[in-house]
Amino acid sequence: MAAPPTQDSIRSTPLTRMADLAGTGARVGMNYLKYYGQRAVTPQTAQLALRDELDAENAKAVYDSFSRLKGGPLKLAQMLSIDQNLLPPAYASQFAQAQYSAPPLSWPLVRRTLEREFGQPVEALYDTFSREAAHGASIGQVHVATRAGKKLAVKVQYPGVAESMRSDLRVVKPVALQMFGLREEDIAHYFTEVEARLLEETDYVTELRRSQEIAVACAPLERVRFPAFYPDRCSSRVLTMDWIDGLTLDRFAASDATQESRNQIGQALWDFYQHQIHVLHVFHADPHPGNFLVSDGFLYVLDFGCTRAITPEFHAQQFAFLNPDLLESEAKLEQSLRDMDVLLPGDGAAQRKKIMDLARESIEVLTRPFRAGRFDFADPSFMQTLYAMGEANRQDRELRSLRGARGRAESVYVNRAFFGLFSLLHRLGAVVNTQ
Secondary structure: OOOOOOEOOOOOOHHHHHHHHHHHHHHHHHHHHHHHHHHOOOOHHHHHHHHHHHHHHHHHHHHHHHHHHOHHHHHHHHHHHOOOOOOOHHHHHHHHHHHOEOOOEOHHHHHHHHHHHHOOOHHHHOOEEOOOOOEEOOOEEEEEEEEOOEEEEEEEEOOOHHHHHHHHHHHHHHHHHHHHOOOHHHHHHHHHHHHHHHHHHOOHHHHHHHHHHHHHHOOOOOOEEOOOEOHHHOOOOEEEEEOOOOEEHHHHHOOOOOHHHHHHHHHHHHHHHHHHHHHHOEEEOOOOHHHEEEEOOEEEEOOOOOEEEOOHHHHHHHHHHHOHHHHOOHHHHHHHHHHOOOOOOOOOHHHHHHHHHHHHHHHHHHOHHHHHOEEEOOOHHHHHHHHHHHHHHHHOHHHHOOOOOOOOOOHHHHHHHHHHHHHHHHHHOOEEEOO
16 A cells, blocks of 8 residues: 655744634535535435535535644644544544554654654765655654664654644634534633643643652552653654554454453553553553554553643542432532533523423433443444433533533543543443453
8 A cells, every 4th residue: 555645844823723624614615615515406315415515525625624724723633633523524534544643744743753862874874864754743753763672663743833822722722612512602611721721731741740640659550551652762743752553442342352351451441541540640642543443452542742630629520420428419429520510500490490300311321331340332322322312412502502611621531530540441342340
């Protein structure tokens, strides 16, 4: 298979990046006009195929623009692709490429970045260095190198990504609001949280420190491993670590792996997240399959660009919802919802009832794995129930009419971590001890 074409430059100023997205928006608008014109003269039986064609054209246009710009837009695509049922199939298929196969930058740009960071020619930094990227994603791309007989993975950040992240997010925010029908004033605190985490992802010095700290803290976990890093070949824009040969988690899930192997890797993934959240109170918050490799029966965790620390107070309030007594006591449930700012002081009786009913339903579904003791994530009914509940909530006009900034901002990445965990375990078809 031919190598994907490389990019020789990235639009780096806010104006040029906005212009790129505006051009894509115009193209999408023209596609819609064409669609409405064709639909008027298309038989009812063929209109579904016509809509699929529209989604395919628009999804490709949007992804092509996001992948050219990289940074914030491409990161949005990567985050949305975690939930395969959140987007129309055409968008899900396109955006899934953001996990580890975005179009790479050309060699001259990569060389320039490395030499600017270290003040030395590439040949002095590594014994060998591949000119073609092995993987490309939203913030940077990975090259294979060697040094002192070791095979290395060198992650190089795209030029200008760190500097343009804030302006990228301002441009992308209206797209996300429109896509999900949200009001800006209701999610401003969540957006601030996402912005903070994405800005941290561009700081490779912080990622290096967290990777090493969490690797040490997770040493007791039997089947979880981490690549070793080489700080003398790391900087704010470059990370150098051991190269790990293996299968990304989605490819392992799609392989002919035995049920025993699936269960072992699934258990390792479950234990990894429980240890981080409940013991360390800091966790890997980017659970897409490209961030995990399976090699020789071990689960390797590759990327700690996105992590979230939580306080003991928040942990106690968030995970109070695992207590089965909440479903038996209206007073306790109400207090927990108020502690988490889900119920607000100005809510009337009808709003309170709506939120309490939804909370009971959500708690019953989301705590099933924890209450089971041993849970079969291969059972499709669990994820189907989650998707159906989410879709029903999105379509619920009464729920969507609720005003106010509800929920704690910290919950965004806790919820993302657990939904990603459940999705990955479902792909694996793993049976896991959850106590």
